[in-house]
Amino acid sequence: MRVEMRIDGETAAADIDRPGESLLSTLRDRLGLYGTKNACEQGECGSCTVLLDGDPVCSCLVATAQCEGREVKTVVGAVPRPVRDAFIACGAVQCGFCTPGLLVSVADLLDREDDPSDAVIREALAGNLCRCTGYEKIIDAVHAAAEAMAGAPPVRAADATEATP
Amino acid sequence: MPEPARHEPNGRAAITAGAPGPIAPPSSEPFAAPIAAPKSPTPPTRAAGGVGTPTPRTGGVGSSPARPEAEAKVNGAFDYASDLSFPGMLWGHTLRSPHPRARLRSIDTAAARAIPGVEAVLTAADVPGKLHYGLIEDDQPVLSLGEVNYEGEPVAIVAAATLDLARRAAERIEVDYELLEPRCDPEEAVEAGDFFRYQPVRLGDPESQVPAAVVAREYVVGMQDQAPLGPESGAAVPTADGGVELHVATQWVHSDLEQIAPCLGLEPDRIHMAIAGIGGAFGAREDLSVQVHMAMLALATGRPVKMMYDRAESFWGHVHRHPARMRYEHAADADGKLLYVKARIVLDGGAYASTTEAVVGNAASLAVGPYEVEHVSVDAWGARTNNPPCGAMRGFGGVQTCFAYESQMDALAEALGLSPVEFRRRNAVAQGSKLITGQVVDAYDPDRADNGKPFSPLADMLGRFKDLPVPAVPAGRDIVDLPGGTGNTTHGEGVRRGVGYGVGLKNVCYSEGFDDYSTAGVRLELVDGQTVAFVHTAAAEVGQGHWSLQTQIVRTELDVDRVELLPNDTKAGSAGSSSASRQSYMTGGAVKAACEAVRELLQDHDLADGPVEATRVFRHRATKPMDPVTGQGESHVQLALCVHRATVDVDIELGLVKVVDLTCVQDVGKIMNPVALEGQIHGGSAQGLGLAVMEEMITEQGRVRNASFTDYLIPTILDMPPMRLRIVENADPESPYGLRGAGEPPTLSSTPAIVAAIRDATGLALTQIPVRPEHLTAHLGRQP
Numbered sequence: 001m002r003v004e005m006r007i008d009g010e011t012a013a014a015d016i017d018r019p020g021e022s023l024l025s026t027l028r029d030r031l032g033l034y035g036t037k038n039a040c041e042q043g044e045c046g047s048c049t050v051l052l053d054g055d056p057v058c059s060c061l062v063a064t065a066q067c068e069g070r071e072v073k074t075v076v077g078a079v080p081r082p083v084r085d086a087f088i089a090c091g092a093v094q095c096g097f098c099t100p101g102l103l104v105s106v107a108d109l110l111d112r113e114d115d116p117s118d119a120v121i122r123e124a125l126a127g128n129l130c131r132c133t134g135y136e137k138i139i140d141a142v143h144a145a146a147e148a149m150a151g152a153p154p155v156r157a158a159d160a161t162e163a164t165p
Numbered sequence: 166m167p168e169p170a171r172h173e174p175n176g177r178a179a180i181t182a183g184a185p186g187p188i189a190p191p192s193s194e195p196f197a198a199p200i201a202a203p204k205s206p207t208p209p210t211r212a213a214g215g216v217g218t219p220t221p222r223t224g225g226v227g228s229s230p231a232r233p234e235a236e237a238k239v240n241g242a243f244d245y246a247s248d249l250s251f252p253g254m255l256w257g258h259t260l261r262s263p264h265p266r267a268r269l270r271s272i273d274t275a276a277a278r279a280i281p282g283v284e285a286v287l288t289a290a291d292v293p294g295k296l297h298y299g300l301i302e303d304d305q306p307v308l309s310l311g312e313v314n315y316e317g318e319p320v321a322i323v324a325a326a327t328l329d330l331a332r333r334a335a336e337r338i339e340v341d342y343e344l345l346e347p348r349c350d351p352e353e354a355v356e357a358g359d360f361f362r363y364q365p366v367r368l369g370d371p372e373s374q375v376p377a378a379v380v381a382r383e384y385v386v387g388m389q390d391q392a393p394l395g396p397e398s399g400a401a402v403p404t405a406d407g408g409v410e411l412h413v414a415t416q417w418v419h420s421d422l423e424q425i426a427p428c429l430g431l432e433p434d435r436i437h438m439a440i441a442g443i444g445g446a447f448g449a450r451e452d453l454s455v456q457v458h459m460a461m462l463a464l465a466t467g468r469p470v471k472m473m474y475d476r477a478e479s480f481w482g483h484v485h486r487h488p489a490r491m492r493y494e495h496a497a498d499a500d501g502k503l504l505y506v507k508a509r510i511v512l513d514g515g516a517y518a519s520t521t522e523a524v525v526g527n528a529a530s531l532a533v534g535p536y537e538v539e540h541v542s543v544d545a546w547g548a549r550t551n552n553p554p555c556g557a558m559r560g561f562g563g564v565q566t567c568f569a570y571e572s573q574m575d576a577l578a579e580a581l582g583l584s585p586v587e588f589r590r591r592n593a594v595a596q597g598s599k600l601i602t603g604q605v606v607d608a609y610d611p612d613r614a615d616n617g618k619p620f621s622p623l624a625d626m627l628g629r630f631k632d633l634p635v636p637a638v639p640a641g642r643d644i645v646d647l648p649g650g651t652g653n654t655t656h657g658e659g660v661r662r663g664v665g666y667g668v669g670l671k672n673v674c675y676s677e678g679f680d681d682y683s684t685a686g687v688r689l690e691l692v693d694g695q696t697v698a699f700v701h702t703a704a705a706e707v708g709q710g711h712w713s714l715q716t717q718i719v720r721t722e723l724d725v726d727r728v729e730l731l732p733n734d735t736k737a738g739s740a741g742s743s744s745a746s747r748q749s750y751m752t753g754g755a756v757k758a759a760c761e762a763v764r765e766l767l768q769d770h771d772l773a774d775g776p777v778e779a780t781r782v783f784r785h786r787a788t789k790p791m792d793p794v795t796g797q798g799e800s801h802v803q804l805a806l807c808v809h810r811a812t813v814d815v816d817i818e819l820g821l822v823k824v825v826d827l828t829c830v831q832d833v834g835k836i837m838n839p840v841a842l843e844g845q846i847h848g849g850s851a852q853g854l855g856l857a858v859m860e861e862m863i864t865e866q867g868r869v870r871n872a873s874f875t876d877y878l879i880p881t882i883l884d885m886p887p888m889r890l891r892i893v894e895n896a897d898p899e900s901p902y903g904l905r906g907a908g909e910p911p912t913l914s915s916t917p918a919i920v921a922a923i924r925d926a927t928g929l930a931l932t933q934i935p936v937r938p939e940h941l942t943a944h945l946g947r948q949p
Contacts (some may be wrong), residue, residue, distance in 0.1 A: 038243065038396070119643075
């Protein structure tokens with residue numbers, strides 16, 4: 001079965017031989033796009049979070065067969081630069097294995113909320129496990145990113161990627 | 166060897182230290198730059214003469230430069246071991262025993278071999294060399310030999326075209342097991358004389374003391390898992406000379422090599438090992454996992470073989486923190502001074518030795534914590550059972566006893582009518598004090614005094630909480646802030662607040678006479694007119710920030726801007742493990758020593774005439790074994806203190822706990838990198854929180870019942886409270902820059918602090934961790 005989708009702004013096609021193959025498996029094992037991480041394959045850890053038509057999902061829980069014609073944004077295409085800079089500057093990255101999924105979740109949060117409170121950040125990131133940081137620096141990074149992005153035009157990174165020549 | 170399919174693994178690419186500095190100010194078009202999919206997602210490699218913005222001459226010791234690998238990590242371009250790919254690569258998979266104890270009558274691999282696409286099915290009969298390996302004792306079979314001793318023991322391995330196929334083939338291997346009764350009670354094992362180590366400590370005469378107060382309790386600690394998010398993974402690539410190249414996520418690549426080579430029947434120089442990107446470790450990557458298996462498969466098939474455990478297999482595929490059962494008796498005189506401590510400590514080592522021997526040494530030597538006491542009787546065992554093997558996890562034998570002795574200190578303080586802080590202060594070790602092993606506390610300024618008495622870093626740290634008030638209960642709080650969050654169906658009528666303290670004492674580096682060393686090479690050369698320092702070590706960057714630290718030390722010592730880190734591999738000398746909070750001390754020390762040697766050479770040398778380089782091996786002062794009868798001996802090189810105060814809300818009717826604040830005072834000797842240090846304290850505290858209230862691998866008759874993130878809970882961002890830190894710098898005059906290892910101590914003290922706070926809120930004794938809702942509601946007669 002051939003599935004065509006757009007991944008980080010580019011057309012991609014995957015020939016899958018199992019109807020149950022996950023989007024995570026397709027991204028990593030078929031397309032060689034290793035930016036999205038596999039840490040539990042049960043939808044518990046959030047390491048494989050991507051945007052599917054703009055909504056954050058655990059790609060391990062999405063069947064690739066469901067993705068025909070849909071838009072997938074991974075850490076490569078979903079995350080505004082200030083979010084990534086903030087994660088680096090604030091020490092929100094240690095081993096970094098949870099980072100791609102967290103960055104996608106943060107990008108989604110900051111798309112919905114300009115200046116989220118700690119409580120809102122905690123709620124939004126409750127599905128992303130991190131074993132290294134104790135989360136403090138991640139909360140710092142979300143605030144720093146929100147501040148850096150304040151006043152910026154309300155454009156998604158994804159849209160900007162496409163719009164920019 | 167074949168060329169990699171898409172990129173050079175991290176292990177072969179030099180990692181360039183990124184420019185340190187604050188977060189970039191928002192540009193006018195923050196989203197303008199398209200983020201292209203990396204065609205070749207390689208970490209920024211800048212070979213000699215390469216490109217790259219020179220880093221400003223900041224980023225030395227004491228600053229927080231951006232991690233060299235941070236840019237790759239935020240771009241999804243950092244290659245973890247599980248991201249490796251090679252042309253013609255096969256996938257390996259492990260068939261594991263479903264039984265905790267059984268005899269292997271026969272293994273029939275014919276059906277598995279017959280599946281098209283299956284390239285190899287190997288059993289113990291195919292092991293080319295030595296049949297066992299182990300970190301300390303060689304007792305772990307490469308593949309089961311005639312019997313299995315724990316659920317999950319590797320029995321056979323398969324290489325096939327895809328991971329799916331390898332898994333399906335493994336299911337077709339027919340193993341005839343004769344089931345045997347597993348021994349799962351560690352106390353029974355100790356009684357039967359079946360243990361990896363027994364270590365007593367004897368001091369004075371506890372029996373002759375006449376105490377004013379005595380507290381005797383039994384404590385139980387569950388089996389904690391390191392649960393690093395990156396699964397066990399690696400790739401083995403056969404080389405033209407009949408050897409093999411391994412890329413693997415490991416904490417100690419040289420120890421791996423020493424164990425692997427005899428099993429493969431190869432001389433060590435035929436095996437090249439490079440550390441692949443590591444997604445957390447916490448002790449789980451100290452023992453071998455995929456290493457020998459994937460190498461066997463690669464050698465058998467002549468093709469690259471990748472292995473990667475899924476989460477469930479990861480729970481079976483690495484050792485865990487030892488569960489413990491501990492009986493403690495503490496006694497004090499009327500002045501609130503400890504008179505004696507008696508402790509009987511039984512750690513469950515599981516089926517194979519791993520590092521149990523060293524864990525027992527720590528548990529025994531640190532059994533009473535940082536308190537002065539002259540009469541001690543400690544007996545510590547590491548039992549051999551048919552439970553999952555246990556070994557290294559952050560805190561390494563210090564965690565279990567810390568929960569017990571801190572719980573005892575609280576109970577005794579209460580019996581004496583003293584506050585927990587005052588009782589600890591009266592008994593705190595000071596400069597010149599002796600630990601129960603006779604080791605003198607000597608790593609603080611000997612001339613410094615507190616009120617005319619020798620300086621006590623612990624008393625000083627306890628005093629610092631005065632300036633850090635316990636957070637007030639917010640008026641009219643939102644019900645989502647209640648314990649249980651939105652799961653709490655009440656309006657908070659049953660919520661009580663509690664506050665508790667915990668103190669931890671952790672040894673840093675290897676103890677008990679181990680020849681602990683690290684090696685570093687530093688080369689300084691002119692590249693296109695710019696001075697560049699190249700650093701070569703085998704130290705594993707597990708996420709702690711050690712790569713950053715190396716660049717900082719080099720910048721400070723050699724006054725250079727640009728530092729390039731060469732691959733961490735067995736071409737460098739051993740760095741020891743990234744464990745025991747030791748890499749800043751040991752490999753940091755080695756890098757510093759190599760820089761000093763380079764500086765010396767530069768006095769008579771102009772870089773324009775060619776590069777200068779030096780390699781240095783760094784050792785800390787020698788330690789001594791513990792006496793096998795009395796436990797006496799200066800067994801540790803460095804000790805580090807951490808104090809936590811936890812504030813919790815407990816719904817005493819629903820049994821729900823919310824930790825609302827963790828305040829931490831830690832002595833780190835010298836702040837090497839403020840941001841990384843804080844991250845270590847936060848993360849270590851979080852793992853201690855996990856053990857306090859949620860993390861436990863549950864076994865029933867040797868069978869693991871919760872090998873998934875659905876059933877084994879680790880703290881989420883909603884479980885972790887905000888933290889306040891006070892970092893103290895009491896320099897250790899013997900260590901590089903005066904630093905103390907910092908990664909483990911917070912993991913010790915946060916657990917007892919949280920449990921003490923829950924006791925304060927509930928009035929319950931709570932002698933078992935993790936504290937579960939049913940422990941808090943059992944007295945209400947509502948047990949399920």
